[in-house]
Amino acid sequence: AQSVTQLDSQVPVFEEAPVELRCNYSSSVSVYLFWYVQYPNQGLQLLLKYLSGSTLVKGINGFEAEFNKSQTSFHLRKPSVHISDTAEYFCAVDNTDKLIFGTGTRLQVFP
């Protein structure tokens, strides 16, 4: 069965510092990969997605992610975070017509 692992439940970081949120997935076949962000009491907003092609994917709000097939990873990065990036981030995989979500990573940006 598909699974998604987000090893870090919380990532504290100071404003303007770089950040990486880790995501690993288990699949022996091609998958679609997604990162979503959830602000308090809101739904999920799509940050970026990997479907095929270039392994470096750029998304909204300055985020990017790199698909690494050999390591089955899809880590999310931002070179300089803002206070407004404080939120919950979910990695998800889709290859059977459903989204399987990781447990989420809480990014807390401090001034």
Added chain:
Amino acid sequence: GAVVSQHPSWVICKSGTSVKIECRSLDFQATTMFWYRQFPKQSLMLMATSNEGSKATYEQGVEKDKFLINHASLTLSTLTVTSAHPEDSSFYICSARVPRLAGGETQYFGPGTRLLVL
């Protein structure tokens, strides 16, 4: 584009009553909609997949008679929590997408509905 709305945004009801939550795709036709449940500080759990004009497919462990799903049009799906009890209190989120052959690999999410059953 790709906006999904939910109504209501939050609802409080008495135990034993039924609650209906609407999910609408505002600027696209969604042949497939999904209903998720999210507990505090946890991830999303898929409850059911709803295809327009057909019966919903429920995930294992989800009671179909308790969580009634109707997807009568390409822009509207409803989730009715029947005879709600306090343990049904949760954050319910829907998502929608176009047919996969039309580029529908991405799900677009609604803002969620917070249900509190007293």
